[in-house]
Amino acid sequence: MARSRMALAGMMGSLEAVGERFRLQWGENFEALPPDVRRVVEDWLNPERETMSLRTSGSTGRPKEIEMPKSAMRGSALRTGEALGLGAGTRAMWVLPPQFIGGCMMLVRAEVLGWNLIYQQPSSELKVPEGGVDFCACTPMQLLTSGGLPGVRTLLLGGSAPPDHLPLEGIERAFASYGMTETVSHIALRRLKPQPQPHYVCVPGVKVHADAEGCLVIDAPHLQQAPIVTRDVVNLLSDQTFLPLGRADHVINSGGVKIHPDAVERALEPIIKTPFVVTGRPHPVLGEEVVIAAVPGSEDREALAGQWLAAARAVLPKHHAPRAVVWCNLARTQTGKWIRPKL
Numbered sequence: 001m002a003r004s005r006m007a008l009a010g011m012m013g014s015l016e017a018v019g020e021r022f023r024l025q026w027g028e029n030f031e032a033l034p035p036d037v038r039r040v041v042e043d044w045l046n047p048e049r050e051t052m053s054l055r056t057s058g059s060t061g062r063p064k065e066i067e068m069p070k071s072a073m074r075g076s077a078l079r080t081g082e083a084l085g086l087g088a089g090t091r092a093m094w095v096l097p098p099q100f101i102g103g104c105m106m107l108v109r110a111e112v113l114g115w116n117l118i119y120q121q122p123s124s125e126l127k128v129p130e131g132g133v134d135f136c137a138c139t140p141m142q143l144l145t146s147g148g149l150p151g152v153r154t155l156l157l158g159g160s161a162p163p164d165h166l167p168l169e170g171i172e173r174a175f176a177s178y179g180m181t182e183t184v185s186h187i188a189l190r191r192l193k194p195q196p197q198p199h200y201v202c203v204p205g206v207k208v209h210a211d212a213e214g215c216l217v218i219d220a221p222h223l224q225q226a227p228i229v230t231r232d233v234v235n236l237l238s239d240q241t242f243l244p245l246g247r248a249d250h251v252i253n254s255g256g257v258k259i260h261p262d263a264v265e266r267a268l269e270p271i272i273k274t275p276f277v278v279t280g281r282p283h284p285v286l287g288e289e290v291v292i293a294a295v296p297g298s299e300d301r302e303a304l305a306g307q308w309l310a311a312a313r314a315v316l317p318k319h320h321a322p323r324a325v326v327w328c329n330l331a332r333t334q335t336g337k338w339i340r341p342k343l
Helices: 002-007 035-045 070-084 101-113 140-146 261-268 301-315
Strands: 014-017 020-022 051-055 065-069 091-094 116-119 133-138 152-157 173-180 185-193 200-202 207-210 215-219 228-236 241-247 252-254 257-259 276-283 287-294 324-327
Touching (some): 051 070, 051 101, 070 101, 070 185, 091 101, 101 116, 152 185, 207 228, 241 261, 252 276, 252 287, 257 261, 261 287, 261 301, 287 301
Parallel strands (some): 014 116, 091 133, 133 152, 287 324
Antiparallel strands (some): 051 065, 173 185, 185 200, 200 241, 215 228, 252 257, 276 287
């Protein structure tokens, strides 16, 4: 264990919280850190532990805990640093819950890449520290509810697909990420600013292909496991570029036409300004029909539903346009993704 202790004896980065600077080192007393942060810091620096226990978000099933090798997490951090050109001395905001992969990886990057972290209690509204930061990873919801994050030089959005219209003023570079807990954070990035890209590009060392169902298969040697077969249907452009179409598990079969609700949602985002998702419900003739599930507001529901459905028919193919609006209180996962209700 001596070798592990030496490797973890001191972090190149530091954690700033409540105006104080913490040099993280195994054996120190971390009582001053927030409880969630303290647990992750202690587990990460513990030379007796070769894995980290992380929670999945629950977007594709019940939340669960999985054990992730620390070596795979270090490999992921190296690829992020290479892909984004962020090395030692990077000043980064840590605003994601540490018990999930996105938040935990901020700590890992600090050790592996030599970053300085500025911890902010995770919330829906963020504040960029005076002088700005080099890097921030957050969810699209955090960016939107904060009204923008001017002063962030490189922004990474994850946890859910970002909408087309985002407040990116005052941000030099912005990227959407593709990944999950099982892939140890992101394995591909899509540039949003400057010069937006329509597709995702794999980080160095990762290659992809599609299986017989058209679902993405990820080959990432640094994860030290067999290729990961996802349930995301993709348009594969090369072995390193792809465009997600939607989850195979969410496909709506309406009259024999297979419809990806994710694509319908993207088309309706400029039209519908209230929280909503697109889902399917049983239909006696079609098998399933496409519907909008939306959170009720103070507006005239009948009139608003009529406007949405008419606008949807104008921008979508006939079989893809929703046939009804269902009003319900939608739930989110802990990482901010809307959960599609079963109707």
